[in-house]
Amino acid sequence: MLHHFANPTRFLRIASIAQPWVAWATILLAGAGLYLGLFNSPADYQQGESVRIMYVHVPAAWMAMFCYISMAMAAGIGLIWKHPLADIAAKATAPVGACFTFLALFTGSLWGKPMWGTWWVWDARLTSMLVLLFLYLGYIALINAFDDPARGTKSSSILVLVGLINVPIIKFSVDWWNTLHQPASVLRMGGPSIDESMLWPLLLMAVAFKTYYIWVLLVRIRAEIISNKIRILRLRQVHG
Amino acid sequence: MNGFMTILRRDLHLAIRQSIDSMTVVMFFVLVVIIFPFGVGPEPNILARIASGVIWVAALLASTLSLERLFQIDYEDGSLELLSLSSVALEVIVLAKVTAHWLTTGLPLIIIAPLLAILLNMNKEGFLVLILALVVGTPSLSLIGAVGAALILGARRGGVLLALIILPLYLPVLIFGVSAVDAIMNGFEAKAQLLILGAFLLAALPLCTWAATTSIKQAIE
Numbered sequence A: 001m002l003h004h005f006a007n008p009t010r011f012l013r014i015a016s017i018a019q020p021w022v023a024w025a026t027i028l029l030a031g032a033g034l035y036l037g038l039f040n041s042p043a044d045y046q047q048g049e050s051v052r053i054m055y056v057h058v059p060a061a062w063m064a065m066f067c068y069i070s071m072a073m074a075a076g077i078g079l080i081w082k083h084p085l086a087d088i089a090a091k092a093t094a095p096v097g098a099c100f101t102f103l104a105l106f107t108g109s110l111w112g113k114p115m116w117g118t119w120w121v122w123d124a125r126l127t128s129m130l131v132l133l134f135l136y137l138g139y140i141a142l143i144n145a146f147d148d149p150a151r152g153t154k155s156s157s158i159l160v161l162v163g164l165i166n167v168p169i170i171k172f173s174v175d176w177w178n179t180l181h182q183p184a185s186v187l188r189m190g191g192p193s194i195d196e197s198m199l200w201p202l203l204l205m206a207v208a209f210k211t212y213y214i215w216v217l218l219v220r221i222r223a224e225i226i227s228n229k230i231r232i233l234r235l236r237q238v239h240g
Numbered sequence B: 001m002n003g004f005m006t007i008l009r010r011d012l013h014l015a016i017r018q019s020i021d022s023m024t025v026v027m028f029f030v031l032v033v034i035i036f037p038f039g040v041g042p043e044p045n046i047l048a049r050i051a052s053g054v055i056w057v058a059a060l061l062a063s064t065l066s067l068e069r070l071f072q073i074d075y076e077d078g079s080l081e082l083l084s085l086s087s088v089a090l091e092v093i094v095l096a097k098v099t100a101h102w103l104t105t106g107l108p109l110i111i112i113a114p115l116l117a118i119l120l121n122m123n124k125e126g127f128l129v130l131i132l133a134l135v136v137g138t139p140s141l142s143l144i145g146a147v148g149a150a151l152i153l154g155a156r157r158g159g160v161l162l163a164l165i166i167l168p169l170y171l172p173v174l175i176f177g178v179s180a181v182d183a184i185m186n187g188f189e190a191k192a193q194l195l196i197l198g199a200f201l202l203a204a205l206p207l208c209t210w211a212a213t214t215s216i217k218q219a220i221e
Helices: A008-040 A049-081 A084-116 A124-143 A149-163 A166-176 A196-239 B002-017 B020-040 B044-067 B069-076 B079-085 B090-119 B126-151 B158-185 B191-220
Strands: none
Touching (some): A008 A084, A049 A124, A084 A124, A084 A149, B020 B090, B044 B126, B069 B079, B069 B090, B069 B126, B090 B191, B126 B158, B126 B191
């Protein structure tokens, strides 16, 4: 089934049909999530209104890890089955994941100043997220460092798989180390410990971020396929 | 075993013939450590507090500096391709090269580390654990670095790119290496940290060899 979509032309056709749906889904979900999060959910009894950064910070952090895992899966599929679109998907995901990581770190910093009194602290969670950002940047640097694009994607696929060890470290860092960052309150044994009125906007924003990622991914993969075609046409022009 | 020893002896011969290369790495290591008192001031207490961290970071940077040449020279003149076609498995060749790299880079760093610890006014208790941690940790650095060196074959600006790729992967070794020395200097045992460093080495031996071999195969296709 995977190879059914391997034909780039067929993928382009499906992508152009799917894209408006995904775009509208993103806008509606984000709108609902933001409305519930900003207006319909309670302020925290201790933090006041600044707790509402959570509705951006937590989904961004979830997406940062989700994008890395997607990248690793795409890289693995590209390496093992040589699926032509898998490498393109991994390359397209990288800048999106890097931006989500930066967004998570930035909004976390903005949240940390009123809540903890500091913009940054070198605890396990923040440090491992910073390492994730550099893993993304290293991937982007490596994939663009070769004159032959195929060599670049193969090399960086291996790099992604090597760096995959960091993701469980990030997830469990708040359990394994004594950190300033709060422990898990949604994805944990025993179910979420967060109240429903806050959980729903959070989940809506999380799904909205995911559909946004798929939207951007479709745009970027289509762009990459078309730019590959242009490159081949140019090469043919030079050689022909 | 025969193939391993042949490649090991070849790389050691080449390294000794151009011994200035490994001496350069050691000199860089010493220089980086010496720069710190200029930067943070010569007050002995501060230097003693940061000594273990500075020595480990300098070891990391010196290791990164020397890794570019691990496969690059053989890749450029085609001998890597010929070696891959030989009857010796590419994994064995990679392991032999990494061993030669550690013997010509890691080992000199370990030998000169006590001198630098004296320069940075490190407490006497930390010396033995520093050496032990470096002995267990630097082979992991060579192994992880070999993966990076294999990934950048044929890339533009390979040296800086190599540092960008492998420094995040070096962090666990750095964290536990410094933690071992700090534990001893605060009166605790360093056994846990040394065992974890040993675990890293044991995990890195098969995994990094496999990753480096796969990258080299991609490079010479």
